[in-house]
Amino acid sequence: MTISDESRYRLYLRLEEVLGPEEATVLMEHLPPGGWAEVATKRDLDNLGLSTKRDLDALGLSTKRDLEALGLSTKRDLDALGLSTKRDLEALGLSTKRDIDSLAVSTKRDIEALGVSTTREMEALRVDMRGLGDRVDLRFEVLSARMDARLERELRLLSWRVILAMLTLVSVAVAAPHL
Incomplete structure (x- = not known):
């Protein structure tokens, strides 16, 4: 009621x-x-306590299962990510190694080509220097020949002047007592 x-x-x-x-x-x-x-009676409260305990136990068990499943799923995801990252790093390492090897070969070729080119240029320079040396030698020879000819001419002229001066002195010396 x-x-x-x-x-x-x-x-x-x-x-x-x-x-x-x-x-x-x-x-x-x-x-x-x-x-x-x-x-509410004591029995009602006891029943409510038991019911609440069962609900909390069930919730705890369910939460534990969910967390374990989430942990396993997360572990699988992390393992897969680790493998994927490892494969990516290995592929990147191989690609980088190929690039470095290719660059090394290319650099070696460039250095060898530069060495050959430098050797050719040095040889051409040596040939040019030899030709220049030959031209300089020829010019010195021509100059030396000219100087020799001029010196010889000047010496002849000087010799004639000395002879004429001596003749003049002898003539003056011979003619002086007669004067």
């Missing part, structure tokens, strides 16, 4: 007549507002 506010009020009035106003108020304060059917 549901207790209404009106029935509670009538009960209070009757208690007030029998017990007095103060005692009626104290007793009414100790009555449940919705009736005794709404009051």
Whole structure:
């Protein structure tokens, strides 16, 4: 039976007549507002505790399974990512090695070509220097021949002048006593 506010009020009035106003108020304060059917018993609380414990245990077990599954899934994903990264790094390493080897071969070819080119240029320079040396030698020979010819001519002229000067002196010496 549901207790209404009106029935509670009538009960209070009757208690007030029998017990007095103060005692009626104290007793009414100790009555449940919705009736005794709404009051939980110790057994109700024990059952609620057991039910709550079962729910929490089930939730804990479910959460544990979910976490284990998530852990396994994460481990699989990390293992797959590790393998993928390892393959990518190995491929990158091979590609880099090929690039370095190719660059080394290309650089070696360039250095060899530069060496051959430099050798050719040095040989051409040597030939040019030999030709230049031959031309310089020829010019020195021509210059030497000219200088020799000029020196010889100058010496002849000087010799004639000396001879003429001596003849003049001898003539003056011979003619002087006769003068």
